[in-house]
């Protein structure tokens with residue numbers, strides 16, 4: 326079974342070809358970081374315009390790389406939510422058009438489900454497992470007991486973790502995206518033996534498995550105003566030592582909360598494995614903290630390769646293949662659903 330996966334839910338244009346839902350023949354992604362970089366965050370209108378420009382070459386590229394012709398495909402899978410509506414519509418409309426023209430059936434895929442199942446492209450992870458999804462758009466905890474069997478355990482009440490990294494990166498005058506830049510700034514500062522900053526707050530939100538990062542963001546802003554009279558957003562130059570110290574303190578807060586709540590979820594659910602998805606899973610200190618917590622619980626930590634952690638179409642093809650096997654087919658009336666949920670609650 327040959328499936329083409331297409332993903333355009335946010336700011337990555339991606340296409341992949343999978344054999345039997347498991348073997349990746351091609352996995353092509355075009356990132357829009359350069360487009361949104363000057364604005365310090367994703368600009369929805371620019372994202373959809375960029376998808377329109379890149380989607381055809383990306384799909385062609387994936388088919389060519391896989392050495393597959395369109396008519397060889399058994400099906401197509403495309404993200405129909407959650408995401409930015411203008412972005413979602415580009416991929417969905419393309420796949421509908423291709424399906425209409427060629428007669429090849431297609432299915433709609435929930436982007437969150439695809440992230441939860443991406444790990445199976447590389448590892449055999451026994452169910453149930455706890456999945457932490459942390460990216461620019463989502464911060465969610467699920468218990469995954471099987472394909473289609475998900476329980477929402479918690480999620481962010483305001484900013485996503487990656488969004489907080491990006492916004493704080495901007496305040497500190499660092500490059501976009503903020504996540505890798507903050508990690509690097511913290512490492513450089515540590516190596517240089519910089520002056521420590523007092524710890525920044527952590528929003529524990531009682532016994533819940535929910536997250537909140539907006540107070541932490543405000544705390545960074547307040548420190549910058551106290552020290553410099555404003556932030557880099559105001560055009561002010563930030564002293565390197567302060568930037569590094571705050572980057573490290575901010576990162577420590579986010580990592581502490583993400584790792585503690587993920588471990589708590591695993592403990593409460595008696596899950597033997599923990600998986601992580603989304604761009605924030607690339608964070609070195611987060612990986613180290615999760616590995617430590619998992620070891621203490623006797624659980625196994627599995628993180629997909631970076632290209633399968635961040636938004637990609639291989640995971641869409643994999644989740645879509647499951648749908649095809651189950652006999653699902655989408656009609657041309659399938660709508661993009663920007664606030665699509667996986668299960669009631671999140």
Ligand code: KG4
Pocket residue numbers: 335336337459460461462463486487488490491502503504505508603604605606607608609634635636
């Ligand atoms: O999954 P992803 O590529 O897609 C979107 O959400 O669009 O995640 C991107 C997010 C950004 O917010 C970025 O700052 C964050 O992941 N990120 C990181 C790191 N690398 C990427 N955050 C912390 N540390 C990193 N090393």
Ligand code: ZN
Pocket residue numbers: 436440460462603635636
């Ligand atoms: Zn995603």
